[in-house]
Amino acid sequence: MCRSKLRIFSVLFLAVFFFTFGVAQKKSKSENDNLLRTSPKLVVGIVVDQMRYDYLTRFFDQFGEEGFKRMISQGFNCKNNHFNYAPTSTGPGHTSVYAGTTPATHGVIGNNWYDKDSDSEVYCASDENYVSVGTTSSAGKMSPHRMNVTTITDELRLHTQMRGKTIAIALKDRGAVLPGGHTANAAYWFHGEDEGKWITSSYYMNNLPKWVKDFNSSGIVQSYKKPWTTLRDINSYIESGVDDNAYEGVFNGEVKPTFPHSPPSLLEKNKSFDIIKSTPFGNSLTADFAIEALKEERLGKDDDTDFLAVSFSSTDYVGHKYGVNSKEIEDTYIRLDIELARLFKALDKEVGEGEYTVFLTADHGAIDVPSYLKDSKIPAGYADFESFHTKLSEFLKYTYGTEDIVKNFSNLQLFLDHKIVENLDLELKDVQETIAKEFLNFDFVDRVYTGFQMWNNNYTNGIPYVLQNGYNQKRSGDVLLVLKPGTISYGETGSTHGSPQIYDTHSPLLFYGKGIPQGSTVERTEIPDIAPTIAALLGIAFPSGTSGKPIAEVLR
Template sequence: MKKLTILSLAAFLLLSCEAQKFPDNPKLVVMIAVDMFPAEILQRIEPHLKGGLKWLLNHGIHYENAHQEHANTVTGTGHFSIGSGRYPGPSGVLGNSWYVRSLGKSVNCVEDSIAKPVGGKGNARSYRQIESNTVSDWAKSKHPDSKVYTVAAKDRAAILLGGENANLAIYYNYNGTFITSDYYMEELPGWLDDFNQSLNINAYRDSVWNHSRTMELYHELATVDSFYGEVDEFNDDVYSPILPKSLNSVALEKTGDYLVSMPWFDRIVMKIAESAIINEELGKDEIVDFLGIGFSTADWIGHNHGPNSHEVLDYFFRFDAYLMNFIKTLDDLVGLEDIVFVLSSDHGAIPLPEYLSSNGIESERLDHDSFNSRIKRIIEQLGDDIIYSGNGFYFPRHFTNDQKEDALQLIKKEMIGLNALGYIFSREEILLMKGINPFNRRLKHMIHPQMSPDVILVLREYFTSRSPLGTTHGTPYNYDTHVPLIFSHINIKPARISRPVATVDIAPTIGSLLNVSIPEDVDGNSLQEISP
């Protein structure tokens, strides 16, 4: 009898240990990227979460020191790193867009000159110009029948999460329709066309965005509402300048555009994701499928109001609730035993300079008039074939090394006295940097030896290019790079990991978990807590 008890206890302990492992054969991987989600926000609101974010934390491994390890922290580079496991600069993804010398113009990171839009008016976008593939592509190499569907408001979010061989990347045209391009298919699937037909964006004009929690919570966790420095896109609205807000006073033809900046737009995105699961039968067989979801609304709200605002705080409380309903729906449709979740963000954000200044931190906005006049003087002295684009100068190909050095010194001289500007580097200086500190490392990870500008400008810490109001991102500093990273499964007990990790670790971790071949040029590492 005693022996049976010991054996039973041993079996129980074994089952308990096994229950802590992530499944190596999930039917569905759900990759969630929340646009502009500083890790600081999650830390601030965590004690007050009640829904999906809390569920992910309670059933997941939370990497509290995760960073986007590159300097130009924007949507394109961030989603690329999450999906591909590679640093964006050496891979040729320099930003949301970048100047191409051979074309004499800037191109979007998901631009496709030969594709056509499908499903409605809008931009035809695809993964065609990007050479590095994603974790879902690695899985498809092993399992050709693996299905990959992505959806987001932003085209680059959906496309960069889906990779080269996605079945369908769905994005919004800012006029009431979710579209794709013929890179993926010649016409929308019937279920998505039906969804578009039923999407009555004008029905949202009377929806009122109000505080969803007690005012005491906003007083505790946020600034005063309408803190100076915020920009209100609803200036003509009867509900402005503070919550509550609605789209009721927005011009009718602009409803589709402004709708993206309201928190319930995320519910629309979730409904499309649910429809994809149902109609494309994601997670219904033993071959792993991928669902990538980009929640872009947080970025619009964050740019306008800053991370310490009532609006951003309320957005995340609402997102928490929406996400819980979505997770419950996935349980009904697939079963949580068969789903692995990963949540992260493409970038963080700098708080409003006015907020930082009120807390004793030196912070200013870039003086664009002074900056632009200096750019003009530099070009007048160096010649019209000097191009300034994307925080950098591009020199003509015929410039000798001596000419490049003279131009660099002239640029430095002209920029003296511009308070917001912190550093001016040549491309070669950055390439030779040792990655011994985060600043150097992140700069280097943003540089391509041929495609990047010849001279790169970097703002001072706590200074921003956003002017005259609102806030932004795009620097190598921690407020822009520090993002949440959570891997979750229903059988996992909560754990927190404090060691530094990077978003480039996400793709190889999933790849290792699925036991697929990971390309040698991938920069990230498999996280041992997820896939030992």
């Protein structure tokens, strides 16, 4: 009897042991899998053009619960996120977000730049080897060929043996072409002028898909040619300056920069479609098209992770015209919040809530209008480059006997003719330094660095660190200027960007969705950290030029 009970007890013990061991093994394997990768059905990258970080806090009480607040309350907020390079502009911004590195490596050193090899100006996305698709204009002759490295979108395509789709969308061509990477299934951008169509390049396809043609002919674009009034009572817009002021630009046909905006070109239904970009309706149009792409391309519908890259560009156009402290900017962000909520609702429906991962950031920040800052007793001003060029020419003739020693001055960089320097039996280092010292005599110049300094030093913080990360040895110039804080080379109305100053570098970075914990950090994060963070989350290879690092708090 005792032996029988002992035998039964032994059998039960072994059964419980092996059952528990098996469960533990399965749990351990599951935990290891989770540590290795997260597998959302879709990754959505959102770049808001010219978005300062403080727009999140300034306009927070104006936002609904399902847009920006949804990402902040349920996702992860990097409060001290910065561009770690200059120039802070759209082409380098989008490339750096998706490539996980800076212009020093990826090569996109501006929207436009002087090309030393061709002795001409080039555009970051232009490519004469391809033709336009969807328009008879040259607006589609684009490709990512000037980008030297892969992107996170490329690496996802490679990881899935090209099964995972990448679709990139923006009003601006560069806002779609560069995030899409070299392997995108499609990149679409908006061609305004007298057409008002979403177009692409033969780099991606020879004909527009039927759904794009149907969208273009649907009348949706024409529906946004309407007066721009504030979404809410303008008296509730207390996080911006007075509506009628001297710091804002106007549309053609308007006398004052005040609401409502209804110039003739905004009311004409059959031409002048570019004006839509400079209203919040451009963001609405972008959301419409992105949601249509989500549905028609069946993104997030299979086991291979897809990628949807969306850039909202109207925020930049509005900021340039009206400035960062305008009623127009406040209204634009209130409306953008609604468009984000609409996009998230579509993602919930089409992909499934909790089945997708989103990040949201910007391509650069922006400065307050310097004339407004000056009137507020804050140091600010405008660079007088007309006088600068005259005095530089005189200096070059006096010092070197010719002004031809300089081939180009653009993007606050001076390019020397190295052959002339050599023919004059001069040392390049000495010429760079001599001209740099002369630049310091201009009141609007804060500091100057030479190409020799960029080559021979390893800066780890401050302005020189930011400049060095933007300095590409093959493409950048010989002397680099930095304007005084608060000083710009721009008109006296509206805001701009491009500097290494903190108002141009501090931008939002939000993560939300599958695999993302709720939380925030005030530890410094940098734009090149985004791509390796997403790569680590997905368990895929980092983009080939990655210099950023995964943000550990986002992956816990």
